[in-house]
Amino acid sequence: MPPCCHRRVRAAAAPALQAPTPPPRMPMGGARPGKQAASRALLQRRPEPMLELNCGSNHVVLDPVQGGGIRQWRHGGHDVLQPCRFMSGVAFPAAGPSAPLSACPILPFGGLLAEGRFSFAGQEYVLGKGAHAHLLHGSSWARPWTVAHRMERQAIFVLDHDPAAADNASEWPFAYRGVVEYVLHDWGLAVTVVIENRDRAEQPVGLGFLACPKTGPHARLSLNAHSAWTKDAQALPAEEVACTDIWDFRHGQSLEGRVLDVCFTGFGGRAELENTYARSPQAFVFEADPVFTHLSVERFQEEVEREGEAKGGGSLELFASTAMPDALNRPGVAGGGMHVLAPGARLGGNLRLKLSEHAHRRPCRP
Incomplete structure (x- = not known):
């Protein structure tokens, strides 16, 4: 492959998950008797329904109205995830007053987009800016998704983006369909994310999944990677360095x-x-298919300052993605990862969010 971030995909390049035609939204009943009071209050906060998945000691609350993401994941009655920091203070018109998600699919691009603009196929595009100087993580996390399928421990959400509708063109100039599937197991959560080009022209895309696990006061992180992109004062990629010394995890x-x-x-x-x-499992494992060639890791100064508190701990943002931040504006970067989808082509992959304490539990029923 030439040293270019654009990979052209002309056939389906996604897992076997199909994007079904969304049926009418399924009604949602109340929380099951015996579940945590905090979960019941969360579900009753808004008129729009959230969905529950249950398997053994795992209880997940999904929010299709805001971003098709995870509102809460509790294991043995204790939180596994924490609200994502970058969503704090953002208004979500479709969802009404709500707290940030704790995990969610990200598309049609991930990371920062410098000044909210990019060029593709000879055309320059300027997207609407959010609260920051640069556009962050596309717009799927702030959009309402449709419930396409739901069972006791499985749910599929669909997002159809039409640039001709309302102000959608300011979010992304091409038509696409996004699909996310969640399947809860005794060992944790399986996630599949897919994007399909529904436009009549080629379009550049990137996708990923963001999760914010809670950390203890003496947390350690391990991973394997080839290199690391450090950031400049604007939080944009500045220098690619080898994963040695402080970057060797x-x-x-x-x-x-x-x-x-x-x-x-x-x-x-x-x-x-x-x-x-x-009080939560002793290890959180974040696994992703090879299509997710990049992993962004963020831990903020506020989290470090909390280490001195009596209870300690904090959170970490882990974002597995198909491309580096600002890849749309960096076509000359080898391994940048931005894919170009032909009309009708798909791109997607699977992720697994695992907990360490599961071996002694019986598998959940299909």
Whole structure:
């Protein structure tokens, strides 16, 4: 492949998950008796329904109205995830007043897009800006999705983007369909994310999945990658460095006192966070298919400052993606990862969010 971030896809390049025609939204009943009071309050907060998935000690609350993401994941009665920081203070008209999601699919591009603009096929596009100087993580996380399928421990959401409708062109100038599937297991959560080009022209795309696991006061992170992109003062990629010394996480590194804002490229498909928040499982494992060649890791100064508190802990943002941040504006970067989809072509992959404490439990019923 030439040293260019654009990979042209003319046939379906996605898992076997099909994007069904969305049926009418299924009615949602109340929370099951015996579930945590916090989950019941969360479900009753808005008139629009959230969906529950249950399997053994795992209880997940999904929010199709805001971003098709995960509102809450509790294991044995304790939170596994924490609300994503970048969504704080953002208004979601479709969802009404709500807290940030704890995990969600990201498309049609991930990371920052410099000044909200890019050029493709000789045309320059300027997208609407959010609260920051640059556009972050596309718009799928702020859009309402449609419930296409739902069972006890499985749900499929669909997002159809039509640039001709309302102000959609300011979000993304091409038509696409996004699909996300969640399947809850005793070991954790399986996720599939797919994007399909529904436009009559080629379009550049990127996709990924963002999760914010809670961390304990002595957390360690391990992962394997080829190199790392450091960030400049505007949080855009500045320099690609080899994964040596401080960027070598193969055998794990402590997160104590450490602020992180980095994108790993050549991601080996597995990141493990040891010593998660007290009383939750001792390890959170984030696995992704080879199509997710990049892993962005963020840990903010506020999280480091919390280490001195009595309870300690905090959170980490893990974002597995098919492309580096601002890949749309960096076509000359080898391994940048932006894909170009022909009309009707798809791109997608599977992820697995695993918990360490599951071996002694019986598998859930299909």
